[in-house]
Amino acid sequence: MISRRFWLSTALLALTVSSLPSVAASAAPRPSDPAGSVQRDADALRDTGVTGVAVRLDTPRGTVTARSGVAVAEDGYLRLGSTTKTFVATVVLQLVGEKRLSLDQTIEELLPGVVSGAGNDGRTITLRDLLRHTSGLPEYILDVFPEPSARTYLSNRWRAYAPEELVALAMRHEPSFPAGTRWAYSNTNYVLAGMIIEKVTGRTWEQQVHDRVLRPLGLRHTATPGRWPFLPHPRTANHQQFTANGPLVDTKVSYRPFDSGADGSMTGTALDLNRFFSALAAGQLLKPAELAALRGTVPMPPDSGHPEGTRDGLGVFFTPLSCGGGYLGHGGNGFGYEIRAATTTDGRRTVTVSAHSRSADPQVAARQESALRDLVDHALCGDG
Numbered sequence: 115m116i117s118r119r120f121w122l123s124t125a126l127l128a129l130t131v132s133s134l135p136s137v138a139a140s141a142a143p144r145p146s147d148p149a150g151s152v153q154r155d156a157d158a159l160r161d162t163g164v165t166g167v168a169v170r171l172d173t174p175r176g177t178v179t180a181r182s183g184v185a186v187a188e189d190g191y192l193r194l195g196s197t198t199k200t201f202v203a204t205v206v207l208q209l210v211g212e213k214r215l216s217l218d219q220t221i222e223e224l225l226p227g228v229v230s231g232a233g234n235d236g237r238t239i240t241l242r243d244l245l246r247h248t249s250g251l252p253e254y255i256l257d258v259f260p261e262p263s264a265r266t267y268l269s270n271r272w273r274a275y276a277p278e279e280l281v282a283l284a285m286r287h288e289p290s291f292p293a294g295t296r297w298a299y300s301n302t303n304y305v306l307a308g309m310i311i312e313k314v315t316g317r318t319w320e321q322q323v324h325d326r327v328l329r330p331l332g333l334r335h336t337a338t339p340g341r342w343p344f345l346p347h348p349r350t351a352n353h354q355q356f357t358a359n360g361p362l363v364d365t366k367v368s369y370r371p372f373d374s375g376a377d378g379s380m381t382g383t384a385l386d387l388n389r390f391f392s393a394l395a396a397g398q399l400l401k402p403a404e405l406a407a408l409r410g411t412v413p414m415p416p417d418s419g420h421p422e423g424t425r426d427g428l429g430v431f432f433t434p435l436s437c438g439g440g441y442l443g444h445g446g447n448g449f450g451y452e453i454r455a456a457t458t459t460d461g462r463r464t465v466t467v468s469a470h471s472r473s474a475d476p477q478v479a480a481r482q483e484s485a486l487r488d489l490v491d492h493a494l495c496g497d498g
Contacts, residue, residue, distance in 0.1 A: 148496045149178045155489040156180040159469065162482045165362075166350045166470035170384035171493045172392065173463045178493075183470070187348035191335070191381055192468050193368065195446025197455055198380040199304045203245050203429020204394060205311055205322045207404040214314055217242040217407060217428075221249075224310050228278070231285040239293040241310065244303040245428040246412055248294050251302045252287035254280045258371035264356045264363045267449060274341045274370040277305050297414050297426060301377040308376025319376045331393055336382035343368040345381055352450030353471045362471060365450030373448060384466035387455045394430075395442055395461035409442070409459075421487055432459075437495035447472070456490050465493040 148171070156167045159182070166183035168190065181188065209215040221229045221236035221244070229236030234251060243249040258275065259266055275283075284302040291298070308319035315322055320338035328336050344367065353362035373379055397405050411425035411432050418424070423434040427442070433456070434440045443456030450472055457464040467489055473479060 152178050153180040156182040159485040164469045168468045171465045172388045187350045190348045190350050191345045194380040195378045195448050197444045197446040198378045200429045200444045201323050202376045211401045211404045233288045247299050250289040250291040251300050252284050254284040257283040271369045304377035333386040336386040341374045350470045354450040355474045358474045387466045388464040391457040392461040392464045395457045
């Protein structure tokens with residue numbers, strides 16, 4: 115699942131393979147044991163070279179956790195990356211339910227003059243287009259990370275941009291297609307969504323997420339840290355390989371040029387993330403009409419980087435399960451980490467997987483992505 119920095123090469127965004135030592139797998143339980151299945155899948159992902167893997171599966175029968183790799187924190191804090199977008203979309207849809215916004219409003223109506231230049235036209239793009247990535251708006255990412263190297267990360271990681279600055283950078287580039295005609299992931303969409311929340315409510319998107327989602331659900335370990343670049347403890351170390359066969363670089367400091375806003379700045383824990391996705395799917399956060407809108411999906415191109423049959427909704431993706439049906443979820447990634455959160459459509463089985471290193475080898479990337487997808491599919495299809 116491509117969630118954030120998808121403009122970068124597969125090599126840069128792949129999960130890391132290395133020969134680092136790892137924690138030995140526990141004795142394999144009988145096949146019907148759900149804990150054993152989750153642990154084996156976590157070990158399989160680790161065996162592809164990921165330095166650390168953590169899994170939490172919540173079901174009506176209880177919780178299953180697994181850790182595999184080097185120094186993986188128990189119940190550690192995580193960077194949520196683009197999973198932030200699901201929280202933001204939830205707030206937007208709540209405002210739609212309150213008649214303070216309409217999904218059919220244009221961006222020009224909501225943010226006059228902001229989306230213009232180089233062929234970009236806010237008069238043709240709706241709020242719905244932003245949330246489901248059918249706006250055609252260009253990415254700002256390349257402007258703030260122009261060269262995929264450790265030097266760029268280390269040199270620029272402390273710089274932060276205002277949302278308006280990021281949008282202005284994106285507006286220097288031509289749109290990918292006319293709004294509503296195709297699909298292409300763009301972080302610019304959710305920078306704008308955060309700006310719209312503040313324009314309509316008079317309060318920041320962070321304040322609205324706290325008041326409307328985190329506080330009602332009791333998610334005390336989820337935060338909107340903004341420009342604060344460090345994770346609380348306990349946490350698992352994240353490492354990024356920027357070039358094939360190059361060294362792993364410690365990326366405990368977030369890259370603030372694209373880790374500070376409504377498109378991917380939140381932090382949290384697997385426990386909180388599972389509670390959020392379960393509550394969202396079960397209808398605890400949205401009225402029926404807005405929940406139906408969230409689940410209304412559009413097809414994605416075969417080269418989207420998502421599993422076959424995946425469709426994009428409003429802040430969530432729908433992906434088919436091998437056992438039938440499908441799941442709702444969103445991934446997130448950044449330098450040194452990958453996170454995947456997913457829930458069955460009824461919210462009864464929910465899983466969060468975090469991987470704590472990333473590689474620059476595209477062949478390794480493919481193996482690791484396959485192992486990650488299998489882990490999620492097996493966890494949500496299990497009978498435990």
